[in-house]
Amino acid sequence: MITVASFGRLRPLIGVVALIVLWMLIHATRAVDPVLLPSPAETWNALIIGLTEGTLGADFAKTVVRTLWSFGIAVVIAVPLGVVLGASQKFYESIEFAIDFFRSTPASAMFPLFLVIFGVGEATKIAVAAFGAALVIMFNVAYGVMGARKQRQLAARVMGAPRWRVLTDVTLLESMPQVFVGMRSGVSLALVIIIVAEMFIGSTDGLGQRVMNAQMIFDMPDMYVAIIASGALGYAMNLLFIITEKRFVHWGGK
Amino acid sequence: MKIMPDHYSMGPPASEVKAPGTAWPHLPKGTHITIRGLTKTFDGAPVYDNFDLNIPKGKIVSIFGPNGCGKSTLINMISGILPYDSGQILFDGKEARETTLGYVFQNYREAIFPWMRAIDNIRYPLQYLRLSKGEAQARLDRLVESFEVQFDLNLYPYQLSGGQQQLVSIMRALVVEPEVLFLDEPFSALDYEMVMFLRGRLQKVLTERQVTTLLVSHDLDEAVLLADEVLLLTKRPTSVAERLMFDAPRPRTADTSVQPQFIQVKSRALEIFQREVRR
Numbered sequence: 410m411i412t413v414a415s416f417g418r419l420r421p422l423i424g425v426v427a428l429i430v431l432w433m434l435i436h437a438t439r440a441v442d443p444v445l446l447p448s449p450a451e452t453w454n455a456l457i458i459g460l461t462e463g464t465l466g467a468d469f470a471k472t473v474v475r476t477l478w479s480f481g482i483a484v485v486i487a488v489p490l491g492v493v494l495g496a497s498q499k500f501y502e503s504i505e506f507a508i509d510f511f512r513s514t515p516a517s518a519m520f521p522l523f524l525v526i527f528g529v530g531e532a533t534k535i536a537v538a539a540f541g542a543a544l545v546i547m548f549n550v551a552y553g554v555m556g557a558r559k560q561r562q563l564a565a566r567v568m569g570a571p572r573w574r575v576l577t578d579v580t581l582l583e584s585m586p587q588v589f590v591g592m593r594s595g596v597s598l599a600l601v602i603i604i605v606a607e608m609f610i611g612s613t614d615g616l617g618q619r620v621m622n623a624q625m626i627f628d629m630p631d632m633y634v635a636i637i638a639s640g641a642l643g644y645a646m647n648l649l650f651i652i653t654e655k656r657f658v659h660w661g662g663k
Numbered sequence: 664m665k666i667m668p669d670h671y672s673m674g675p676p677a678s679e680v681k682a683p684g685t686a687w688p689h690l691p692k693g694t695h696i697t698i699r700g701l702t703k704t705f706d707g708a709p710v711y712d713n714f715d716l717n718i719p720k721g722k723i724v725s726i727f728g729p730n731g732c733g734k735s736t737l738i739n740m741i742s743g744i745l746p747y748d749s750g751q752i753l754f755d756g757k758e759a760r761e762t763t764l765g766y767v768f769q770n771y772r773e774a775i776f777p778w779m780r781a782i783d784n785i786r787y788p789l790q791y792l793r794l795s796k797g798e799a800q801a802r803l804d805r806l807v808e809s810f811e812v813q814f815d816l817n818l819y820p821y822q823l824s825g826g827q828q829q830l831v832s833i834m835r836a837l838v839v840e841p842e843v844l845f846l847d848e849p850f851s852a853l854d855y856e857m858v859m860f861l862r863g864r865l866q867k868v869l870t871e872r873q874v875t876t877l878l879v880s881h882d883l884d885e886a887v888l889l890a891d892e893v894l895l896l897t898k899r900p901t902s903v904a905e906r907l908m909f910d911a912p913r914p915r916t917a918d919t920s921v922q923p924q925f926i927q928v929k930s931r932a933l934e935i936f937q938r939e940v941r942r
Contacts, residue, residue, distance in 0.1 A: 560773040563744045567766040568839070569791035578787075582778050660777035663821035 455630035479538035487543040491550025516541030534606035542595035549591025553584025695720035701750035712900040721873035725886035728896030765836030769848040782816040826857030
């Protein structure tokens, strides 16, 4: 028996169910050509086949690995730079415009340049995604450090903490919520860039390549499966970050 | 040399100090903090102009004055967290950074470290004192005992009530056994029951330890109740309007505030305050 309380927890699923019902309805009434829009059941079959007999799992894993590599590189470069940037008002002011400019430049516009530098291969995809993610992360870390409440820093100073200890003990921890915002946006952006790179930069695997391939050979069920898998990946990454943040920044928002 | 207008601001300019620890030749006995020629401007408007003050050792001094006269500014400059334009502030001849200080902010939420457990918050400043592990722990234990803490110090600050958080903040300031304790409106964000409780605990510990204490308060009752001496300030540019002594026995409770001696000092303070506000 479904009680009112447990129904409340299921409420987020209403949208999903409604979407599938709508999908079935459109398919059943043939409002859209069934070749372009296969039924949910066909798509589900394609998913199962892709996972059991096909290469969906391998493509998924490939995209995850690329995204994590680019994100990892971005974090290693961007977090220390962001701290330096945020800790020094003068430094920040002197390079704010330059960084803001590159941040506003769509990372996909950098593909040709990175192709010239890194050649056609893994390195280019990862480098462009890392570039895009790094700028987002760096800015958020810098904002976090700059926006840290002054009073805790003063409290640490009056207790005798030297400057660098104020930074490590107070400012960095205080900027953590903003750092996580940056990391979450960074990993999402990295995934977007990796998918695009897999579509257009001579790729033989990955979810992006899978979407493109399925579309070219008109295998619509498999294309929808690849799209849904990309969506699931993005959602899972976001969720993972939210859970990590809740555990690590346990004081956030309290 | 400028002629000092107030009866207590005697002594040579700071430049004549020979060595740390050397007492001023004509200082009142038992002076702890000497302020000479303190000048501070905010956006071109002088808040303090050649301000002089002696603060006695081991006493609780309340600072009270009109809005915006710079009460917090004064203790922030003394404690070294706010730079000043010119002048000198010495603690027994030493500078602020050579002195062990405790500071309690009004806004405890933004002063304690939410990522640390309450006990680690209290312990935090001890690491800068170069004490042995045993001595540090002993100080912590002594303090927890004198405050008779009734709640679990292993909780995080956000799991505590406002009053408990401010108690943690006060303990963090006192664990280093500071030479001077600064209290910037420490109770103004708390409910009255908590205020009475904290005043009691704080007075007990301060009386035990004889810490020089500077209390900024916007509540005249509180300023008088807790003080050995009430320092009344004028409007900007700020100078000392009057210093009133209050030597009622401790611990002072809510009952103290209905006794004639208290009322007399408070009325006098109010009179001076109103005179200064109108001026």
